[in-house]
Amino acid sequence: MMDSIKNGALAIIPTDTIYGLVASALLPEAVENLYAIRGRDENKPCIILIADISELEKFGITPTPRQKEILAKLWPGTFSVILPCVNPKFAYLHRGMNSLAFRVPAKATLQALLQTTGPLLAPSANPQGEPTARNIKEAQSYFGDRIKIYLDGGEISGQPSTLLEFNGDKIKILRQGAGLVPVNL
Numbered sequence: 001m002m003d004s005i006k007n008g009a010l011a012i013i014p015t016d017t018i019y020g021l022v023a024s025a026l027l028p029e030a031v032e033n034l035y036a037i038r039g040r041d042e043n044k045p046c047i048i049l050i051a052d053i054s055e056l057e058k059f060g061i062t063p064t065p066r067q068k069e070i071l072a073k074l075w076p077g078t079f080s081v082i083l084p085c086v087n088p089k090f091a092y093l094h095r096g097m098n099s100l101a102f103r104v105p106a107k108a109t110l111q112a113l114l115q116t117t118g119p120l121l122a123p124s125a126n127p128q129g130e131p132t133a134r135n136i137k138e139a140q141s142y143f144g145d146r147i148k149i150y151l152d153g154g155e156i157s158g159q160p161s162t163l164l165e166f167n168g169d170k171i172k173i174l175r176q177g178a179g180l181v182p183v184n185l
Contacts, residue, residue, distance in 0.1 A: 012139040045099070048120065048121055049120050063083065070171055135154065161177045
């Protein structure tokens with residue numbers, strides 16, 4: 001299964017917040033397939049799950065010392081953080097926004113998966129505009145056999161991650177979700 005994802009297959013997996021539709025963030029064709037199957041707005045970047053902060057280097061991103069300090073307080077956890085990414089090589093991910101959102105999840109099984117598959121693009125498991133799938137049966141009703149890998153994590157009725165954005169070394173909350181931002185940032 002993990003090799004299939006690493007080689008471009010899409011999957012529905014439980015994250016530590018909600019079910020996600022995932023694809024290798026390092027394979028442009030897998031990313032385009034995810035956008036097509038999900039019916040996602042072509043101009044809207046997705047959150048990328050990474051195993052640890054060092055994986056930002058794969059995207060040409062080097063956080064400032066202050067940004068690293070803040071990220072160390074947020075990750076692993078339910079915080080997705082938008083960082084600048086101006087490298088044209090990653091236009092298929094940032095969709096002209098010149099920034100990408102990353103999250104290091106706290107769930108051990110998800111960490112292990114990411115260490116094997118590498119970074120995963122991970123929007124919620126639903127067609128755009130529909131409610132997020134709370135279980136595998138709902139995900140299968142949305143995507144059927146267009147997705148070959150379904151990883152059952154039981155019923156999940158969590159919130160999406162809290163979305164934050166860096167403006168220099170300051171952080172701004174764009175969407176309040178599953179995590180409460182520490183006040184000492």
